[in-house]
Amino acid sequence: MENNTAVRIRKAAHDLIAERGYFGFSYADVAEAVGIRKASIHHHFPSKVDLVVATLKEHREKLVEAAGNLDSTIENPLQRIELYVQYWAECVKSSNRPICIAALLSAELPALPEEIQIEVRLHFKYLVSWIKSTLKAGARRGDIHLEHSAEVEAQSFVALVHGAMISARALASADIFNSVTKCALGRLRPSK
Numbered sequence: 756m757e758n759n760t761a762v763r764i765r766k767a768a769h770d771l772i773a774e775r776g777y778f779g780f781s782y783a784d785v786a787e788a789v790g791i792r793k794a795s796i797h798h799h800f801p802s803k804v805d806l807v808v809a810t811l812k813e814h815r816e817k818l819v820e821a822a823g824n825l826d827s828t829i830e831n832p833l834q835r836i837e838l839y840v841q842y843w844a845e846c847v848k849s850s851n852r853p854i855c856i857a858a859l860l861s862a863e864l865p866a867l868p869e870e871i872q873i874e875v876r877l878h879f880k881y882l883v884s885w886i887k888s889t890l891k892a893g894a895r896r897g898d899i900h901l902e903h904s905a906e907v908e909a910q911s912f913v914a915l916v917h918g919a920m921i922s923a924r925a926l927a928s929a930d931i932f933n934s935v936t937k938c939a940l941g942r943l944r945p946s947k
Contacts, residue, residue: 811874832893858917
């Protein structure tokens with residue numbers, strides 16, 4: 756079983772990354788958020804890179820788990836994608852982790868340490884792969900209409916959803932996220 760302090764440190768790091776990006780927080784900020792000394796953080800995560808990599812890995816593991824749950828419990832592939840979007844819509848609306856940290860860090864990618872760049876890329880590779888396989892499954896069933904290849908549609912959809920998160924944040928409007936993603940989901944529905 757993992758140490759509860761390490762879990763709390765990663766949660767605080769996640770929230771700080773979502774709020775400020777990689778360069779906007781320090782171990783002092785994490786220590787204050789968790790209510791511990793900086794030395795305790797270093798005990799679990801020797802460097803900021805180690806902490807951010809661990810946080811990104813956990814973020815991706817949760818994505819993999821959630822996608823697996825959707826795949827095993829929701830038969831309709833379009834509904835799986837709608838539920839993925841709904842998750843983010845609720846996060847954006849409530850300001851509870853209102854942006855994917857991998858998306859936020861991707862904007863900082865050229866300036867980030869290589870270990871973090873690798874984790875950001877792994878997140879997007881998995882997400883695009885899952886969206887692509889879900890789109891293909893939906894197209895085979897007739898539940899999803901694709902105008903282009905599943906690869907292009909998956910890349911476009913992921914870019915659109917993450918771009919909508921950024922626009923919603925920039926303009927402080929959850930309605931922007933909802934309207935943009937509603938349009939994107941509408942494009943996937945087969946015409947009747």
